[in-house]
Amino acid sequence: MAYRDFVSLIHKSTTRDYLARVTERDKAEVAELAVQFDYDYWDGSRQTGYGGYNYDGRWRKVADAMVDIYGIKPGMRILDVGSGKGFLLHDFLEACPGVEVAGIDVSHYAIEHTMDTVKPFVQVSDAANLPFDDGYFDLVISINTLHNLYNFDLNAALKEIERVSRGSKYLCVEGYRNEREKVNLMYWQLTCRAFYTPQEWQFVFDQAGYVGDHEFIFFE
Structure with a gap:
């Protein structure tokens, strides 16, 4: 298991007003909307939520880095658990023409609004019950998704990622290293169910x- 810095640069480039997130509108009210993962969220x-989640090419650098690090070649299969609107899958197709991609997301809205280039390859499904055969994928990734699961589904999802992979695996989840980062995370998050330190995440992985591989994003 290796620590990878694929997503941190994108995460750190976003400016966040943590206090506004909890003072401008009832946080519980907006969280109830967000966890539906429908229009309001995306x-x-x-x-x-995102305030309009549109393709801008920012994920291409992540796709390029993963293709290089994991030795992705045409004909290999990649699964994105929590594929959203398919932006990263689209960038994988451009970064490595000939690669096979698949994506699942719990959000019907996201799947319906997935980019046309990858829409045939995505489906609504549950991370804890992946609809694929054992060892089917050369690379399985999950970015900013698994922390949205309760611990029993999180455990099942991690086992499912192991099951369907015959090669490399990578996930990115939210975490905190001190009280300030914990407070900022709680202020900012809308859908997160798993609040863990890196040490606790390692325990979860081991269980x-x-x-x-893995990566944490922190709200500094």
Whole structure:
């Protein structure tokens, strides 16, 4: 298991007003909207989610780095657990023409609004019950998704990632290293169920038998 810095640069480039997230509108109200993972979360107000999640090419650098690090070649298979609107899958196709991609997301809205280039390869599904055969994928990734699961589903999802992978695995989840980062995370998050320190995350990984790579994003 290796620590990888794929997503941190994108995460750190975003400016966040933590206090506004809890003072401008009832945080519980907007969280109830966000956890539906429907329009409000993806394309509604910034208070309830992304504030409009549109393709801008920012994930291409992540796709390029993963293709290089994991030795992805045409014909290999990649699964994105929590694929959203398919932006990273699209960038994988451009970064390595001939690669096979697949994605799952719990959000019907996200799947319906997935980019046309990868829409045939995605489906609504649950991370804890992946609809694929054992050892089917050369690379399985999950970015900013698994921390949205309760611990029993999180454990199952990690086991499922191990099951469907025959090669490399990578996930990125939210964490905190001190009280300030914990408070900022709690202020900012809308859908997170798992609040863990890096040490606790390692315990969770070990319990599930997850041996792939990982990355944490922190709210500094």
